[in-house]
Amino acid sequence: MKIADVIHEMTLFSGLDNKSLSEYSAQFRLRSFSKDEIIAAEGDACTSLAVIVKGGAAMQKYTPEGDYVTIGLLREKAYFGEELLFGKHERYACTLEAVMSSEVLFIPSDVILSLMEKCPVVKENYMRILSERIHAQNMRIAILAQKGARQKIAYYLLMLLHEQGDGAVHLPGSKEVIAKLLSMPRPSFSRELLLMEKEGILHLHGKEIEILDKSRLETDLAEK
Numbered sequence: 001m002k003i004a005d006v007i008h009e010m011t012l013f014s015g016l017d018n019k020s021l022s023e024y025s026a027q028f029r030l031r032s033f034s035k036d037e038i039i040a041a042e043g044d045a046c047t048s049l050a051v052i053v054k055g056g057a058a059m060q061k062y063t064p065e066g067d068y069v070t071i072g073l074l075r076e077k078a079y080f081g082e083e084l085l086f087g088k089h090e091r092y093a094c095t096l097e098a099v100m101s102s103e104v105l106f107i108p109s110d111v112i113l114s115l116m117e118k119c120p121v122v123k124e125n126y127m128r129i130l131s132e133r134i135h136a137q138n139m140r141i142a143i144l145a146q147k148g149a150r151q152k153i154a155y156y157l158l159m160l161l162h163e164q165g166d167g168a169v170h171l172p173g174s175k176e177v178i179a180k181l182l183s184m185p186r187p188s189f190s191r192e193l194l195l196m197e198k199e200g201i202l203h204l205h206g207k208e209i210e211i212l213d214k215s216r217l218e219t220d221l222a223e224k
Helices: 003-007 018-022 109-118 120-145 149-164 175-181 186-198 214-222
Strands: 029-033 038-040 048-054 057-062 068-074 095-098 102-108 168-170 202-205 208-211
Touching (some): 048 109, 068 120, 149 168, 175 186
Antiparallel strands (some): 029 102, 038 095, 048 102, 057 068, 168 208, 202 208
16 A cells, blocks of 8 residues: 555545645654554554544554553544644553554645645644544544443444444444444343344344344444
């Protein structure tokens, strides 16, 4: 994968002319990561904007005992570190870990700042990216606000269905990672999914989940 093939599809550079972009693209770095490899570690200084251009990653918060909580999942075209580059808090608050073979583009903060000063459209795009991050955090809070396992799963599946827009959803990580994201034990997550399949609400195909009865998901959510 070449950097030139990636940057033209990025939200950050939407509306930017090729000449302006070509002046800076030589300073971008495209790196490959294997599954479970750390892309950015908690406590490290954030000096670049990271963009998942292929694959996916999980935002993990580790405890001193080695356990972890999944704070969020990032799919292709997602950004990481955008809220840190120009604030007082410049160190990562969590670890970014690849959940599959991934390609990540790193854009230095000084390059972004220079582009913002030269091209106002980049600043507008950056504000949009920050807004989307806030929305994602609000969705995370909404998931955690659900009281029971069934309600958390129903909320999450309905959210994925809204994002992916068809009768089936694709889990962006392993069941263990998704269970961590929903703040529930992996056995409870799997058991609840199997029960929902038995009730005819959905059908499981590995990471693919076919939604058979959307109204039942909405009813389960309303009954919290």
